[in-house]
Amino acid sequence: MYFDKPGKVNTEQTLKLAYERGKELGLNEVVLASTMGDTAYKALEIFDGFKIISVTYHCGLKKPFQNMMSDGVKKDLEEKGVRIVSATHALSGVERSIAKKYTGSYPVLLIADTLRLFGHGTKVAVEVSIMATDAGTLKGNDIISIGGTSRGADTALVLKPANQSDLFDMRIREIICKPRDF
Secondary structure, three states: OOOOOOOHHHHHHHHHHHHOOOOHHOOOOOEEEEOOOHHHHHHHOOOOOOOEEEEEOOOOOOOOOOOOOOOOHHHHHHHHOOOEEEEOOOOOOOHHHHHHHHOOOOHHHHHHHHHHEEEEEEEEHHHHHHHHHHOOOOOOEEEEEEEEEOOOOOOOEEEEEOOOOHHHEEEEEEOOOOOOOO
């Protein structure tokens, strides 16, 4: 499915399409980007029977020593069974810091920009799957991975996850939905 525009307006439909495709394929793990918890809460309503892993920004992204997702939201989601991963962006991390200071081209940033050719949500879906894998939350089977453009969700993939150190073993098996115009 292709959405006319990117963004939060597609969140519910993205989650529903991803859930249905995951059920058809017999999958039971979903990884999604959720900065403040909104998308994770919505996923709780839809992904019955799935292990939900919600990935948020690392501490200090916007302000030093501060998390984007509040402690209360994190605790509530965890009590409801959602696994929260707070981690450095797999497709930028320290490399972005080096690029800002010294300029130049850097391989990981090139990979991120190449994925953005399919839309920002595609890059995010790949990235959060790596972050969740590196955090030890996945079993290694195919998963549903969900990302978005800015806030909300607008892209869902079926993929075989891989750790950062084995990035090129990842396989994007299907694009369930994404924005056509981005």
